[in-house]
Amino acid sequence: MNLNPVIATLKRRLRLAVIGGGPGSFIGAMHRQAARLDDRYEIVSGIFSSNPEKSKSAGAELGIPSDRLYSSVQEMFDAEASRKDGIDIVAIMTPNDSHFEYAMAALEHGLDIICDKPMTNTLEHAQILHNKVQESGLIFCLTHSYTGYPMVRQAKAMVADGQLGVIRLIQVEYVQGGKADEEKPAPTTRLWKYDPALSGPSLVMGDIGTHAHNLVRFISGLEVTEVCAEVGHIVPERLIHDFAGALLRFDNNARGVFWVTQAAAGVENGLRIRISGTKGTLEWMQEIPQALTYKPLHGAAQIRTPNGPGTLPLSARSSRIAAGHPEGLHEAFANLYSDAAEAISARRSGKTPDPLALYFPNSLDGLLGVRFVHSVIASSQANGQWTKC
Secondary structure, X not given: OOOOHHHHOOOOOEEEEEEEOOOOOHHHHHHHHXXXXXXXXXXXXXEOOOOHHHXXXXXXXXXXXXXXXXXXXXXXXXXXXXXXXXXXXXXXXXXXXXHHHHHHXXXXXXXXXXXXXXXXXXXXXXXXXXXXXXXXXXXXXXXXXXXXXXXXXXXXXXXXOOOOOOEEEXXXXXXXXXXXXXXXXXOOOOHHHHOHHHHOOOXXXXXXXXXXXHHHHHHHOOOEEEEEEEEEOOOOOOOOOOEEEEEEEEOOOOEEEEEEEOOOOOOOXXXXXXXXXXXXXXXXXXXXXXXXXXXXXXXXXXXXXXXXXXXXXXXXOOOOOOOOOOOOHHHHHHHHHHHHHHHHHHHHHOOOOOHHHOOOOOHHHHHHHHHHHHHHHHHHHOOOOOEEO
């Protein structure tokens, strides 16, 4: 991904603060690496743990100056606001229940935001936060990282270009096996995920169901209007949700099937989508992200790859390397960071951003994702009754 002229007008990196993602965190390292991949951010401050001593120790190990390591999020926001070189943007990767509090505080301090999904745990908080983002004019990027893959963006561009015709059918599944035989989480595992007060009303829906829902919306451009769903647990006596399935109805009268689980023994990270229209079908699998299969109605199946024949601009912009070389999750995650940097730098410099940079998930996507979670739960509680989203 090349440095865009809009970014160059700011003449400096964006100053980023991190909340969460301390030692041992998978997602913390992912955020920090994504922020640095295209050299558009400098991590200058952060709160890496709810324990102030652990937080400052982690920050020091990352090379952050001691005078920019604070004991609380509020202290950091207040102190950075008084600096000439204060932070521009905050990345939030804490347990789900704190996303709303920290995001609202960041907006009050005039900070742009990159936030982990789900945006909030409750629909009320999601609506309030989305409204606040809209009122502020600030940038809010939600890290549905799979939308950053070049071939996912190629699929979106092909649908928008009319190459599939009218969308009629959508199948999406996100299948994992990490919780197939767990009866209790290990003491060192992310215990907060097993507490609905922290992780939200449905673990499987918040963890991976929102990803599958967002991927459908991103590629198809359609909205889910109704669901007929079941959500619960497959492992006996488990208290959290590890399975959800639903039939979907879309706003163009298309039909869909949605299935997510974290209890499929032996499966690693099986996110897969198939979209069929009047002219053909697209298929993509996260575990083979370089290949997008296109099956036209009258013609042989084709495999599209990054920077290969037929690559459209939205996809080409998201690839950093030559055709035939692999890219993966770090690069996809970094595409969201780079796109957000484009939008933030353009806003701060009074320039017009590259329109191809404006496809990152935002607060509206976050609101609709939370609404989808609650609709699936409501439908399941009503024994699969069709429920509006």
